[in-house]
Amino acid sequence: MLINYLKTTLRNLLRNKTNSFINIFGLSLGITCSLVLFLLVTFLLSYDQYHDNYERIYRIVNASNDQHGNRVFGNGVPPPMPDAVRADIPGIDKLVFISNKYGNNLIGVESKELNEWEYFEEDEGVAYTESNYFGIFTRPLLQGNFSALDEPNKVILSEKLAWKYFGDVNVMGRDITLDKKETLQVAGIMEDVPRNSDFPFEMLISYATIKNAYEKHGWGSVSSDDQIYLLLEGSTSVEHVNNNLQAFKEKQYPDDNNELTYFLQPLKDLHFDKRFNNYRYSTVSHGNILTMALVAFFIIATACINFINISTAVAVKRSKEVGVRKVLGSSRGQLIKQFLGETFLIVVLAIVVSLGLAELLLIYLNPFLEIDMAIKWLNDGKIELFLLSTLIIVTIMAGLYPSIVMAKLKPAVIIKNKWANMKTSGLSLRKMLVAFQFIITPFFIIGTLVLIAQMKFLRESDMGFKTDAIIVMKVPDSEVLKKKALKSSIERLSGVRNVSLASTTPLSGSISVTDIELDNDEKEYYMDVKWADENYLDMYDIGLIAGEGLHAVDTMNRVVVNEEFLKLAGISDPQEAIGRMVHIWHTDVPITGVVQNFYSRNMRVKLEPLMLVNGLGKARTISVKLTGQNLHQQLEDIKKEWHQVYPEYAFDYKFADDVVASMYDSEEEMATVFTFFSCIAILIGCLGLFGLVSFTTNQKVKEIGIRKALGASVQNILSLVSRDFITPVMIGFIIAAPLGWYLMDLWLQNYQYKINLGAGIFLIALAATFTIAIVTTGYKSLKAASANPVDSLRDE
Incomplete structure (x- = not known):
């Protein structure tokens, strides 16, 4: 019996190559994504759990x-x-x-x-x-x-x-x-x-x-x-x-x-509380982990819905097989077991394919996320349990309903070839399943659009400084004379427009904070602090709105503050701040300049009061602004000067643009991963919609033939077929839009400075959803509308 079922399964797979490919490919993609996301979630949750205590x-x-x-x-x-x-x-x-x-x-x-x-x-x-x-x-x-x-x-x-x-x-x-x-x-x-x-x-x-x-x-x-x-x-x-x-x-x-x-x-x-950092400078919120788990669930659920839709769509072709088996004595339970068994074999094949796809995906994902995930399924109980659970759950989810639909067919109706013309109660369920799919698809589209828009906003916002043609090098914690010698030697090179020593670039992950008093009024102000030289403001084109900048001295003798400090101190006119004394680190120094606000931290947090002070002893970076012409030769010249001063240290530099961009590496990684899995979910959703159109055109094949024989145009037939998917797609979007708005607005709350969730994003998502739906269903619908009615009515 088992051999007979196996032969039947293989025969049906080969007979319906297109549908078999879609079923196996869709399930394989769903299981692959779910497996990789499962590995990612378990890896993140495993941080530091290896410690005995x-x-x-x-x-x-x-x-x-x-x-x-x-x-x-x-x-x-x-x-x-x-x-x-x-x-x-x-x-x-x-x-x-x-x-x-x-x-x-x-x-x-x-x-x-x-x-x-x-x-x-x-x-x-x-x-x-x-x-x-x-x-x-x-x-x-x-x-x-x-x-x-x-x-x-x-x-x-x-x-x-x-x-x-x-x-x-x-x-x-x-x-x-x-x-x-x-x-x-x-x-x-x-x-x-x-x-x-x-x-x-x-x-x-x-x-x-x-x-x-x-x-x-x-x-x-x-x-x-x-x-x-x-x-x-x-x-x-x-x-x-x-x-x-x-x-x-x-x-x-x-x-x-x-x-x-x-x-x-x-x-x-330690790894999940974003209020505090850790020594790896990387935290992942439990909300992000839950999001990944939900994405995995939705992807595998979408793949199962595809299988249901496509399996019921091709049930017409197997109706006579069911009728013959029932006439020969097969019970309803035996038929359900047979079709579940076929689903089981397809899921096994999909899991085997997904293991290979997952290994391939990890080759690219591990270095991108700088993690170390591996499929050790022979000695990892968690992965074995996941694969076994996936096999059982997907078999039941994807195979049970089609099995019941085909097993309950009546032999007399089937043998008379009337089943294809019957209205089945399963149609409404299939519409509900497609509507569920098209809650997921526009949600992923909305999420992806918001991520892309927010990342574009972060990259293109005016940070209050410019980084064009600037390279940045870390300088060793050495004596000031060496730092000044390096600066002087680089300044003499052709193609160098400016050189500046400072503790950090304007936007940096390294933050120094201190408390000060203004005019000894005993009220404390907490300030971000950057140590810089006289060229720093010109280097990064930071606007000076009152007074003057820093001077070329090695020790602190003045400070320059930003507009945010004036706002906090209640000073309305920048000129009023010039000359006022700041008590800092047991000494009093004057405010000699006020600069425009610039972001010293990333845009997740609000602007903070900031001051610039002299002190080359604290310099940890050297910034060099180049003309941009003959860049390779300019870098070689700087490298030679570097090794003259620091022969033991490797010459290593970054462009200032890249330093700023690195502040949002975690967001970029999240956006890329989310976009990738969103595309997979949308692709699987398209396969599901293709399954519904297949079912609809098979169900209406004679109706379409009669309508065409009576003079219906191709447009009339397309409208007839489209009615079965337009409604579930629209219902899905109506549910997905407020859900997407709520969850993405919740995510945007992590940023002090962010995009507005306007109607534009949702209109684009709506257009994209219907475009995907129309492109997916167009081929099958057009084929049905263009078919010769003689082929469908030959036996009538």
């Missing part, structure tokens, strides 16, 4: 009020805080302080073969920490002892860095240098960090190396690079520690006027 690990974070009265959140702590927390707060099993050392870390390694020093740059993955790091987090050591991190000048390397620096992992006791200042002894080799971790450290340096000097910064120095993690004792509650942290805060900051609060954040929230 995952449920007991927390980070100390904080919240306070800004000058607008808004609640702002942070994760940085002052350097003296770790020891103070250890002393004052009970119930903590272990506590570790981590200080991330980001950017331009020059690692020197003595080569025994060449008898000289080799240098490597590490922009990330370097941190100072303590031995408790290994007592809290799971990071197995291959060699050495983690207690070495309690001694100064010790370092533990990952296996990857050991091979990179020494070509071997047996390097215990070898020395490396950091920035040509500190000599560190290798005291251990640890396993490489997994990709699904927010602690991407490949080099851990003992905090004891810098502790004494670092703690001199005091309680007023807070950086997001400096964070505290702790492991709670089993009997200690989070509420208990939070209460103690509040008492701790009152002790350390008795004069606090900003309602500062310290509290614990669970490790499980």
